[in-house]
Amino acid sequence: MNDLGLIGFILLLANFLFSYKGFTNPQVFAAYKFEVDSILFHKDFKRLVSSAFLHVNWMHLIFNMLSLYAFSNLLENQLGGLNFVLLYLTSLVGGNLLALFVHRQHGSYSAVGASGAVCGVIFASIALFPGIEVGTFFLPFQFPGWLFGLLYVAISIYGIKSKRGNIGHEAHLGGALIGVLLACYMQPEALAYNLFTIAIIALPMLAFILIILARPDVLVTDNFNFKKNKRYYTLEDRTNEERTNRQQEVDRLLDKIKQKGLNSLTAKEQQTLQENSKKNR
Template sequence: MSLTIVIILVSIGLSWYAWQNPSLLDKWVFNPVRVSKYNEYYRFLTSGFIHADVGHLIFNMFSLYFFGEAMEMFLGGYFGSNGTIYYLLLFLAGIVVSDIPTFLKHRNNSNYNSLGASGGVSALLFAFILLAPLQKVCLYFAICVPGFIFGGIYMAYSFYESRQNRGRVNHDAHLYGALFGIVFMAFLLPESIPNFISQIASWRLW
């Protein structure tokens, strides 16, 4: 059983358990004021393993499965046993780092809550795109475009929506999780940058 599958099963189990136990959901959700006021920094991580509803959970877990499996195989194949450590670090640090801007923006807003694995999933997705920018990425299994095009649209949309400050979706987590994934992979594998540029330069629309 892959590590990705283990993470998915743990996320499903904890999300379901939290839905049955609102007190646990309240204790684990990312609330910047409670983090700041009561030093509950564990929320940076626990909030990444619970989700708002079934739809939210399914979307994140499907994305985690496709891109997590690919990154786990690549990192394991390239770095051997250390690949598992790098994979966990990429995913878990992606969850934590992606919530730092949210913490700074909402640290005085006691009504703000955020949850879900989106930051970690975005980190895996964009690490994958950096390595294979021409690989097709599909939205809802229907619209498929090269990864670098999808990534550009994704980041532009996330940036725009984060500035609108509306709705329940934490677009900052998407944006900064994606940026973290790029930086992490570029640091871990510096040759990924020139390889990315080379692949993009070879791409043709027709």
């Protein structure tokens, strides 16, 4: 492992500080985690970024930060600090956008963790450094970069389709693809000296993502329980439900005014009527 560069140190520190805040304050964790309804329905787009600086527990945090530590200095020295942080943040957002697309019909789906960004860093390193070897925390040997990348992509694709386990495979795959593409954009000469590795890891990811964008139904073919319940609680359903609930509340308040007068409304009830009036204009 190499010593940390400045940007790598800042990213590690930000992850530790923000994750610790989430560990000790459930309100912070709830307000900044990735959650489909909050992003799509309530337009809380900051969660696409903030969720990647939160983690479920110390083991989750340390696992991601050790992976970042192992590759950050190598890549930061190669790309420069500005390009490195750009790649990290773009991989982070790209991974979460793919997760948002895959889970767009699952309003309660939530996730946290820097894995998408870290995958971007790891796969960018595989793309830029021929002959690099990548190990895991569970095996006593290392894989050639191209083989690790290919196996990781296969596992991620299977995980997305099978929907097994509590792992954000979508964010991993999206972050990894962004990392490879952005690294090649920043240093296009890599396409000449490391084309085999880049092609063998990038093409399966790109093909799979293009397929699910064009044919989202392929995501439900592997899981019996998922196929069995094809009636999703969609964003449109939630919008209609909220509209119905809001109208029922307004009708109740109008009945109350009719029976007891306007002064019978509490301040909160008056605010509800005013907000509904504005929405209907």
